[in-house]
Amino acid sequence: MTDKTPIKMLHDRLLVELDRDAGERRSSGGIVIPATAAMGARRLTWSKVVAVGPHARSVEVGDRVLFDVEDKAEVEVNAELYVVMRERDVHAVAADRLGSASTGLYL
Numbered sequence: 001m002t003d004k005t006p007i008k009m010l011h012d013r014l015l016v017e018l019d020r021d022a023g024e025r026r027s028s029g030g031i032v033i034p035a036t037a038a039m040g041a042r043r044l045t046w047s048k049v050v051a052v053g054p055h056a057r058s059v060e061v062g063d064r065v066l067f068d069v070e071d072k073a074e075v076e077v078n079a080e081l082y083v084v085m086r087e088r089d090v091h092a093v094a095a096d097r098l099g100s101a102s103t104g105l106y107l
Contacts, residue, residue, distance in 0.1 A: 010054075016047040017048050044066050046065070049063045055087075066094075073085065
């Protein structure tokens with residue numbers, strides 16, 4: 001994120017960039033499922049954190065976070081689309097720095 005005016009996130013807010021290819025996905029059989037297809041359950045998505053507020057405790061810039069796409073507030077900065085959310089709305093964090101504190105799952 002580059003801008004002439006600095007942006008500082010406040011409190012426990014996170015700014016994450018949306019994955020451009022997160023809309024479409026493929027089934028295990030290779031069938032392309034468009035982003036507009038209705039899902040039976042809520043769909044969570046992974047995104048990269050680009051800025052954090054001073055009170056965010058478990059998330060750092062560069063981490064990938066899992067969150068509910070339906071509970072997002074979008075903002076456009078320099079023609080790029082980002083999502084603003086509170087740290088408590090994150091379901092999981094994926095980062096190399098977690099080391100042995102992880103659950104044993106790997107991405």
